Every structure is written in structure tokens, then in C-alpha cells.
Amino acid sequence: MRLARRTILTVVVAVLCALLSPAVGRADSGGGLGAVAASSAVAKRPAWQVTNDVPSPGLPAQQRVAPLACDTHAVGNWSYTDQAGVRHNGMNIQVQVRDHLTGALIAGLTNSAGNFDICFGAAQFTQLYITVKAANASWQVQNGTGVYNWSSPIRANPVPGSTVNFGGTTPGDTAGNRAAHAFDVGNDAWLRVPHSGSCWDPKDTVCRQVQIDWPDVRANPQDEYDPTAGIVHLLTPTPDAPMEVMHEIGHALMDDLYNDAFPPTAGCPKPHPPNAASTAVCAWIEGWATFFSLAMYHTSVFLFGNGTSTDFEFPTWGTNGVANGDVTETRVIGALLDLTDLPSTTTEFWDHHTEPLGAVFATLTHHVDNTFASFWSSHGADGFDVSDDALGSLYQNTIDYQYRRPLLDGVGQSPTAPTPVHNFGFNTAVHSWSVVALRPLAPADYDLSVYDDRAQTSFLGYSSLAGQAVDFVAIDSNLRPVGDYYPQVVQYAGAVSYYVEYVAGSQTLQPASSNTFHLDDSQPAAVQDTVLTAGVPVTISLTEASVISTASLFIMGDDPSTPATFVQGRGSAVAQALASPISGGPVSVTFTPTRTGRYGVVVTGDNGGGDYTLTRS
Incomplete structure (x- = not known):
């Protein structure tokens, strides 16, 4: 029973x-x-x-x-x-x-x-x-x-x-020292598990005891937690590998927190290679147990009894030999590590979140979740951060629950994770023209699309020039209400990264005047508003302080009676002047607008940043 x-x-x-x-x-x-x-x-x-x-x-x-x-x-x-x-x-x-x-x-x-x-x-x-x-x-070590x-x-x-x-x-002997070592691993867990009472499970009024059986003398001995008997079984040498012991204690703790509703293990492979895709249930069970072991020893490096080790902080998009998503144990481990911000030896582009171990533990304590996706839903229901800030920790580990990396006004970014598709989000906040732009790094080629909804089903506009030309999509928030947008960058060719930026217009180019501004190498574009009158010719010029970096000039205009024109790609410019890749130098455009209104003047830093001057005459 x-x-x-x-x-x-x-x-x-x-x-x-x-x-x-x-x-x-x-x-x-x-x-x-x-x-x-x-x-x-x-x-x-x-x-x-x-x-x-x-x-x-x-x-x-x-x-x-x-x-x-x-x-x-x-x-x-x-x-x-x-x-x-x-x-x-x-x-x-x-x-x-x-x-x-x-x-x-x-x-x-x-x-x-x-x-x-x-x-x-x-x-x-x-x-x-x-x-x-x-x-x-709270725990004991037994022989049978x-x-x-x-x-x-x-x-x-x-x-x-x-x-x-x-x-x-x-x-007095080796066997006794191993048994004592296994007991001491239980003590390491006791000291590190977030306690709000005297039980492993803070909900309990009657505490459970973790029973560790060593050595396993069953017909088919192995390191495992038996949820039916409620016993951790260890092979003869396993106490010499404390992290493997702690992994099994992690299973026992999950069973305790779940009040015996341990997730079904049918179909989980034995052994279970952590880098291989299995099922969402298996990845959650085993991923939690390994993460628990790492958290108890405050490290991202798991030490195996055979002398090998694995750093679970390292894998990300494109890591060879590691399957993607929440069906892969390694990905669940890495996501939990990044959520709790355990020590990192790598530079992580997508992960900027941290929360205490107690936050993860609290959700396990109050919900019975059989997958990481279910845990994440429960985590949000408990009031913990599941916004894009936290979703980045998951995305760093190829788990994508509609993560949209925030683009901040005027801040260029260069993603390092080589996934073929990157999704972003930003909010317009001022009534002016704005652009989201990307500049691929040679020899890569990326294309840009912008959507109106987080699920990226409501398409607004795109730009897909070849090579390293700057792609951009412009938004007229003079006519379109301010709100949220969701760009998507898709890799067309090459695996090198790119610069991406959202920037809102902060200046208005007045008649017979000039505005100066600066672009860093990480900033692909700039934008300014200018008010033009239908039928009145205008000349707009762009000069650079240095001809080392070249730039191009685009005039964006729309139709107030056609909302579909309020968001448009580079190819819809009403006028443009492209930089010469050989001579560089100033560029200018003269044209006669067909409508009176506010137009967007977009500058693209095709070859990097620099100091620029826009002049209207």
C-alpha cells in the first residue's frame, strides 16, 4: 500500500x-x-x-x-x-x-x-x-x-x-564512510532548500522522511527514485558522486511537494541522455532533478561519478548535439539555472533576469505540474515575473513561449544566438515617425517583418533587401495610434549576426534649416519628421563629417485615408538617395510631394556610424 x-x-x-x-x-x-x-x-x-x-x-x-x-x-x-x-x-x-x-x-x-x-x-x-x-x-540512509x-x-x-x-x-571502513557520505548529501539539501517550517514541504504538518537505500541489491540495481515505494536507491559507488545522490533526492522532493502525484514516467528512456529530445514530461522530471542538484551545490557544472562533468550554463541556440525546446532535459536545466541566475561563465545575450531559488520552489510547492510549460503557467499564476524579461532566460535555452525581446528607443542590439528567427517587441510612445531597422554583418543576410500582435499573425510591413543593405520598416505615429509592435528578423543566408534598433523621431527638420546627429556603429538608422506642402518642391541633403562611413537618405510618406500605408518598408519610400559605396560623401534628394503632411526622413548608416547633418532647402 x-x-x-x-x-x-x-x-x-x-x-x-x-x-x-x-x-x-x-x-x-x-x-x-x-x-x-x-x-x-x-x-x-x-x-x-x-x-x-x-x-x-x-x-x-x-x-x-x-x-x-x-x-x-x-x-x-x-x-x-x-x-x-x-x-x-x-x-x-x-x-x-x-x-x-x-x-x-x-x-x-x-x-x-x-x-x-x-x-x-x-x-x-x-x-x-x-x-x-x-x-x-527528515532523512535517513539504510541498508535494506x-x-x-x-x-x-x-x-x-x-x-x-x-x-x-x-x-x-x-x-571504521569504506562502506561506513560511503553511507555517511550519502547521509551528508541529505544534509546539504536540508541546508539549501528554502524552508518556511521544519518539513521539506512547508505545506505539511506531518513531515515526510527521505529514505536513501544503499547499496541497491535489487535484481536490477540502479540509481533511481522509486515513487511507488518512496525510496531513493543508489548503486555501490554512487555516494562518491554527491551530485548524483542529490539528483535522486531531487526526485524524492518533487514527490513530497506533489503529495505523491509524481509525474508519469512511462515512456521516459533509461538511461536518459540529457541532450536528446524525449518528451515534455521526461524533460521536466529529469531537468528539475539535475537543476536541484546544481542549485544545492551553487554551481552550473554537474560532476558525474565517472570523472566527467557538464556545464549546463553553456548550451544555447546552435549548440551542437543538443536538441531544442522544453522536450530536452538540458534545455529545462539551463532555463531553471538562468531563471535563478546561478553563476555564469558565458556572456548571455537573451538572459537578463534573476529571481531567488525560493520563487521556483514556491511554485513547485503549490502546484502539481507535469511539464515545464505547465510549471511556467503556474509560476505566472503565483504572481512571479513571466514577462519578456523572464522569458529571455528561457529563450536563452531555446524554450520559446512567445518571447519578444524588448527594443528600447535608440539602443542598438546585436544578437549572438544563431537561431534562424528572432522576435522582438517595442512600443511607440510619441506622435512622430519611427523606424525599426537592421544591418546584417557580412556575409550574412537577414530580412525584417513587423507585426501588430504578439502572436505575429497580423502582418503590417516588411523589408528584404539583399546582402548587407539596411532593412527598415517605418511607422507614422502621427496618424496611427501609439502602441505595441512585434518585429521578426529572419535569417536568409549566412550565420553571422546583425545590428537591430528601434528609434523614434526626436527632431523636426524645419524649412531652410539643418539638424545634426550621431549614429554609433550599433545604430542602423535615424529618423526625423518634416512638414511638406503638396506641390511645393523641396531638397533634403545629408552630409557626413567623415566619408569613411557611408549613409543613405529616404523620404517616407503615407495617405491619411489609407491606414495600411501608416506602416511601410524601405521599398515604399517616396524618394531616396543612395550612398556611393566607392566615393561616399553627401547625398541629396529633390522632389515635389503630392500631399500636405508630416513626412519621415530616414537615414541609414550603411557602413557603420558617424556624425551627420540633415539640411532642408
């Missing part, structure tokens, strides 16, 4: 006193207790992992009985040695002060330095010893059904009021 494997546990945060039979206390699954010299200088965790508000996992509820008298102390230190021969202090492991004859027992937990100090009544302990047990109220524990030699007749120092204690 499903409920049979869930032991009802009540977490306590203080050192508790209890009474058990001697037979239970002497069970020994992990070998005898060894001894090492006590040392307070041996560090275990970096400071970021230890916080003052993390509650104690407490002791298992079945050990709670009436307190005994307290006049004597048992002190000491617990540690273990990892596969590299490095000693670590063990935190939150249970230490029992026991009597061999009477069965008297008082238990406590080690602190962050692996030390214990347990007060007891000396009169009730004539044959005193301690047992270190790999269990507390027996919890690993290690016991010291017996010490007779403690003196009331004295302190019995058991010194430095440690497992």
Missing part, C-alpha cells in the same frame, strides 16, 4: 530524550565505530550553505518519551572520509547516549561543526556508550530496512556532573 511506506514523523528542533530497548540500540549495519583525533579546524561547508534560519530536522518521533534527569554531558565530534581521502565534519546526524544494561537512551544531533553535547543523568548509565545513527526526522549506525566501546559508571569526551569518531 502507498501509505505503508510513509512513517509519520513529528519534527522537533531541540535535543530530545527518549527510551528504547537495548536490542534496537545495538543493531549495527555499518561496521564498528573508529576513532580519530578530534579537530575543530576541519571545515565541511562554504559559508553560503549555513544559514541561521534553517530549522533542525529533529529526531524521529518514535523516540520521544519522558525526559530523564540531566547532570552529566557526553561530547565529541563525528566525521567521515570521502573517496578522495578528505575528512568532513558530519552535521545533523543522530547521536544516542545509551546504556548497555538498562537500555536508557538520550539522543541529539550534531551541529554544523560535527560536534555533539548531550546532557544525561549519570545514575541511569552504568555501562555507557554512544551510537551514531544515519537518521533524523536497517538504518546504518556505528557504536563506541562501553564506558562504565560515568561520574555525575562530569563531561565524558568521546573525542573524534568516524566510521
Whole structure:
């Protein structure tokens, strides 16, 4: 039965006193207790992992009985040695002060330095010893059904009021050290998971215990979390790879947060190559577990037991061998990393968002989501940021939930992710002509379209010149209401990037006057308004301070009675003067407008930026 494997546990945060039979206390699954010299200088965790508000996992509820008298102390230190021969202090492991004859027992937990100090009544302990047990109220490590524990030699007749120092204690063999290491991975998770109470799941009033079975001796042993039994199974060497242990704990935590409604795993491949597309459900289950492991160790690099590693911060659009979208585990991992802004070793164009790990954890706590898309919907329903700012973190990892990168007025951008299609968004805010423009970088060729809706189904205009000519679409907000627009840049040829910019007209070119302005290399175009009268000829000239960078001049006009003309591409210009790619120098255009109104004067920096002057005569 499903409920049979869930032991009802009540977490306590203080050192508790209890009474058990001697037979239970002497069970020994992990070998005898060894001894090492006590040392307070041996560090275990970096400071970021230890916080003052993390509650104690407490002791298992079945050990709670009436307190005994307290006049004597048992002190000491617990540690273990990892596969590299490095000693670590063990935190939150249970230490029992026991009597061999009477069965008297008082238990406590080690602190962050692996030390214990347990007060007891000396009169009730004539044959005193301690047992270190790999269990507390929130997790345990077992061999089958027996919890690993290690016991010291017996010490007779403690003196009331004295302190019995058991010194430095440690497992006596390789197996014991591995079991202790697996237990300590559980402690790493406990210290890092966002807590609002004393349970893994802050919704719970009765806490669940993560059960870790090591080594797996089933007919088909493997590293896995069994949601039916509610047990983490580990292969013999796996405790030597803490991140692999933490991955499985991540599965157990999801099952706890989901109240046993673990997503269906049928159809999920075993093994599950993280770079291969599978299903949205599999990618979410496995992606969450690996992200959880990375988050607990505050890194983007996953260390495998075979000595290899993978940096899940690195993959983006065009990364060889990694499938795209939320059906790929690597993409889900990267999106969660970028959402929480874990350390990055790469320059990321699309990701500019950060939120605390607690935000992701909160959504998992209050919703049962079987896919990353469902999680994202729930994340927004919980009031967290799912705007374009946050969607960029997903898009960085090829997960596109209608991301539209914002274009800011006058700020040129150069996308670095080599996807064939990029989508943007901007808002017009002033009643003037404006343009969105792009300049491909040689030898690439990109085309530009503009849509009226976020889903990009309502087409407005396009520009698709060949080569590195500047494409632009102009918008007349003198006639068309201000609002939102959604450009799309499509790669026609070549994989090199481009500059893209939205710019609104900030100047009006008056009759018989000049305006000067500057374009950076990243700014493909500029625009100004000018008021023209039907039938009155006009000459508009463009000069440059330097002939090194060439520029072209375009006059955009529309028909007030035809709204479809309020948005138009470069090819609809009523007049134009193209720069000479050889001589450079000034360009000018003379024409007679057919309508009175405000026209747009567009300048394109075909060969980069520079200082320019527009003159109307």
C-alpha cells in the first residue's frame, strides 16, 4: 500500500530524550565505530550553505518519551572520509547516549561543526556508550530496512556532573564512510532548500522522511527514485558522486511537494541522455532533478561519478548535439539555472533576469505540474515575473513561449544566438515617425517583418533587401495610434549576426534649416519628421563629417485615408538617395510631394556610424 511506506514523523528542533530497548540500540549495519583525533579546524561547508534560519530536522518521533534527569554531558565530534581521502565534519546526524544494561537512551544531533553535547543523568548509565545513527526526522540512509549506525566501546559508571569526551569518531571502513557520505548529501539539501517550517514541504504538518537505500541489491540495481515505494536507491559507488545522490533526492522532493502525484514516467528512456529530445514530461522530471542538484551545490557544472562533468550554463541556440525546446532535459536545466541566475561563465545575450531559488520552489510547492510549460503557467499564476524579461532566460535555452525581446528607443542590439528567427517587441510612445531597422554583418543576410500582435499573425510591413543593405520598416505615429509592435528578423543566408534598433523621431527638420546627429556603429538608422506642402518642391541633403562611413537618405510618406500605408518598408519610400559605396560623401534628394503632411526622413548608416547633418532647402 502507498501509505505503508510513509512513517509519520513529528519534527522537533531541540535535543530530545527518549527510551528504547537495548536490542534496537545495538543493531549495527555499518561496521564498528573508529576513532580519530578530534579537530575543530576541519571545515565541511562554504559559508553560503549555513544559514541561521534553517530549522533542525529533529529526531524521529518514535523516540520521544519522558525526559530523564540531566547532570552529566557526553561530547565529541563525528566525521567521515570521502573517496578522495578528505575528512568532513558530519552535521545533523543522530547521536544516542545509551546504556548497555538498562537500555536508557538520550539522543541529539550534531551541529554544523560535527560536534555533539548531550546532557544525561549519570545514575541511569552504568555501562555507557554512544551510537551514531544515519537518521533524523527528515532523512535517513539504510541498508535494506536497517538504518546504518556505528557504536563506541562501553564506558562504565560515568561520574555525575562530569563531561565524558568521546573525542573524534568516524566510521571504521569504506562502506561506513560511503553511507555517511550519502547521509551528508541529505544534509546539504536540508541546508539549501528554502524552508518556511521544519518539513521539506512547508505545506505539511506531518513531515515526510527521505529514505536513501544503499547499496541497491535489487535484481536490477540502479540509481533511481522509486515513487511507488518512496525510496531513493543508489548503486555501490554512487555516494562518491554527491551530485548524483542529490539528483535522486531531487526526485524524492518533487514527490513530497506533489503529495505523491509524481509525474508519469512511462515512456521516459533509461538511461536518459540529457541532450536528446524525449518528451515534455521526461524533460521536466529529469531537468528539475539535475537543476536541484546544481542549485544545492551553487554551481552550473554537474560532476558525474565517472570523472566527467557538464556545464549546463553553456548550451544555447546552435549548440551542437543538443536538441531544442522544453522536450530536452538540458534545455529545462539551463532555463531553471538562468531563471535563478546561478553563476555564469558565458556572456548571455537573451538572459537578463534573476529571481531567488525560493520563487521556483514556491511554485513547485503549490502546484502539481507535469511539464515545464505547465510549471511556467503556474509560476505566472503565483504572481512571479513571466514577462519578456523572464522569458529571455528561457529563450536563452531555446524554450520559446512567445518571447519578444524588448527594443528600447535608440539602443542598438546585436544578437549572438544563431537561431534562424528572432522576435522582438517595442512600443511607440510619441506622435512622430519611427523606424525599426537592421544591418546584417557580412556575409550574412537577414530580412525584417513587423507585426501588430504578439502572436505575429497580423502582418503590417516588411523589408528584404539583399546582402548587407539596411532593412527598415517605418511607422507614422502621427496618424496611427501609439502602441505595441512585434518585429521578426529572419535569417536568409549566412550565420553571422546583425545590428537591430528601434528609434523614434526626436527632431523636426524645419524649412531652410539643418539638424545634426550621431549614429554609433550599433545604430542602423535615424529618423526625423518634416512638414511638406503638396506641390511645393523641396531638397533634403545629408552630409557626413567623415566619408569613411557611408549613409543613405529616404523620404517616407503615407495617405491619411489609407491606414495600411501608416506602416511601410524601405521599398515604399517616396524618394531616396543612395550612398556611393566607392566615393561616399553627401547625398541629396529633390522632389515635389503630392500631399500636405508630416513626412519621415530616414537615414541609414550603411557602413557603420558617424556624425551627420540633415539640411532642408
